[in-house]
Amino acid sequence: MEKNNQKLLQIDELKTYFYTLDGVVRAVDGVSLAIKPGETLGLVGESGSGKSVTAHSVLRLLPPKTSKIVQGQIRFRRRDTSAEIDLANVDPHGDLIRSIRGNEIAMIFQEPMTSLSPVFTVGHQIIEAIRLHQGSSAQEARQKAIDMLQAVGLGMADQLVDEYPHRLSGGQRQRAMIAMALSCRPSLLIADEPTTALDVTVQAQILDLMNSLKERFNMAIWIITHNLGVVAEMADRVAVMYMGRVVESGDVRTIFHQPLHPYTVGLLQSIPKMGAQIKNRLAPIPGSVPDPFSIPAGCAFRTRCPAIAAHCQAEAPMLEVEPGHYVRCCLYA
Ligand SMILES: Nc1ncnc2c1ncn2[C@@H]1O[C@H](COP(=O)(O)OP(=O)(O)O)[C@@H](O)[C@H]1O
Ligand SMILES: [Mg+2]
Incomplete structure (x- = not known):
């Protein structure tokens, strides 16, 4: 049996950058997250926050000429030997990653024709x-x-x-x-916005299906979505991502009932409420995601944060506010 604290996947301080004609895009800028065997992790955040690039870094599916993993470790425990390898350090075209991709770690996408x-x-x-x-x-x-x-x-x-x-x-x-x-029979299934293109009824069926297959095949699921409803349906734990970093993580109940980061609070308030007047249904987070070339210094959310404080100009450390509940926000420092 796996020990309880043994991780299947552990990403530490990952940085993945793109080098474009307009400058460097720090798409993933110090992400840490972990998935235990058999658990479902939900990774949420608005479009452009770096969710897909994080997943593509794990499978080494990034464009080779224009991107680079500049820092960090991606430790993955092999199925048969239990040996740990650092996927950040393997040859992206070599046999090792090929034997892991699709075999030990499988990925599904929003658009099935990406893989079919x-x-x-x-x-x-x-x-x-x-x-x-x-x-x-x-x-x-x-x-x-x-x-x-x-x-x-x-x-x-x-x-x-x-x-x-x-x-x-x-x-x-x-x-x-x-x-x-x-x-x-992968030990990890990465599902990147798997139901975003489907209508609501089919969406619910696919989420049910994934939940039942997870039990049956005893695998971990990493579900990536901008939709908190999907997270509520699927996840054991949640990591919230903003501008290339995880700003809060914890178990799903904690994140939904005691969110601490103003960004998480904003995301939760923007979930459509059943029965509400169309006009009052959404309270979107004010402002828009800064463009990737001008990420604010210090806390990246401070340009949109309703709780802005003077010390947000400095970088907020990730704090464990209670066991297993982490938040990166100066309000709690
Ligand atoms: N091939 C690429 N070249 C340059 N920038 C990219 C590329 N792929 C993604 N990005 C940028 O990286 C950031 C994160 O993108 P992505 O991970 O796709 O976001 P998400 O999946 O959270 O919507 C965005 O600013 C996006 O524009
Ligand atoms: Mg994406």
């Missing part, structure tokens, strides 16, 4: 993934693919296996992508 190819049948793609990672025979792999399509709730899986992705509905495609991701 339009020119192959759904089954072909799952079968290839199974054969590549598990070395099964063609016959075995086909049966495993059908089983997997059934496991994600697709009816008539023995027929769907021979269909092309464009013949499926949006929800069915999302299920097929999940089937492909899970066919290699």
